[in-house]
Amino acid sequence: DAxxxxxxxxxxxxxxxxxxxxxxxxxxxKSVSWYQQVLGxxxxxxxxxxxxxxxxxxxxxxxxxxxxxxxxxSELNVNALLLGDSALYLCASxxxxxxxxxxxxxxxxxxxxx
Amino acid sequence: AQSVTQLxxxxxxxxxxxxLLRCNYSSSYSPSLFWYVQxxxxxxQLLLKYTSAAxxxxxxxxxxxEFKKSETSFHLxxxxxxxxxxxxxxxxxxxxxxxxxxxxxxxxxxxxx
Numbered sequence: 001d002a003x004x005x006x007x008x009x010x011x012x013x014x015x016x017x018x019x020x021x022x023x024x025x026x027x028x029x030k031s032v033s034w035y036q037q038v039l040g041x042x043x044x045x046x047x048x049x050x051x052x053x054x055x056x057x058x059x060x061x062x063x064x065x066x067x068x069x070x071x072x073x074s075e076l077n078v079n080a081l082l083l084g085d086s087a088l089y090l091c092a093s094x095x096x097x098x099x100x101x102x103x104x105x106x107x108x109x110x111x112x113x114x
Numbered sequence: 115a116q117s118v119t120q121l122x123x124x125x126x127x128x129x130x131x132x133x134l135l136r137c138n139y140s141s142s143y144s145p146s147l148f149w150y151v152q153x154x155x156x157x158x159q160l161l162l163k164y165t166s167a168a169x170x171x172x173x174x175x176x177x178x179x180e181f182k183k184s185e186t187s188f189h190l191x192x193x194x195x196x197x198x199x200x201x202x203x204x205x206x207x208x209x210x211x212x213x214x215x216x217x218x219x220x221x222x223x224x225x226x227x
Contacts, residue, residue: 042217105157
């Protein structure tokens with residue numbers, strides 16, 4: 001079975017631009033979470049979506065938004081990019097809205113801001 | 115609020131010797147605890163999880179961890195290191211009833227041949 005897939009794998013943008021990152025969860029998984037991992041740090045929680053609704057949000061500005069589609073895939077959008085947004089963005093999926101179920105991570109999208 | 119502290123940013127061991135990666139946690143509620151591993155330019159792979167069952171948890175690739183509530187610790191161990199174990203390891207806490215994972219800063223494990 002395919003794991004969590006993210007696209008693109010790498011992306012280069014300039015300050016002020018907008019970016020959209022995409023995630024396809026493991027088949028049958030309805031919950032998707034997004035994390036930001038800055039170089040040298042652990043991942044930080046951005047959003048969790050379940051059944052197309054936002055169920056949790058981390059401490060990130062309103063420039064960050066996301067949505068989940070009927071097929072449970074998800075997009076993360078970031079507006080007005082800043083240099084500090086340069087990071088690895090990770091998507092994780094899990095089968096049900098049960099915190100005891102482990103999350104399965106994709107390989108991430110590496111975003112570089114020039 | 116919950117948090118984790120990984121006590122070593124870098125651990126270096128010789129191949130065939132034991133591995134110990136230390137983690138202390140802080141949580142107001144009964145936590146779930148995890149260890150994830152990240153190889154270079156890769157996503158995160160779950161090694162093991164503790165969710166209030168047995169305090170000694172066995173994971174993949176010979177790793178195990180012991181939950182010690184009195185010490186608020188969840189250290190990761192392996193009896194004999196292999197070259198393929200070289201990676202970044204993250205201790206992770208999740209508060210009961212919450213979906214949000216809180217990661218430590220990571221411990222980079224180097225294995226010397």
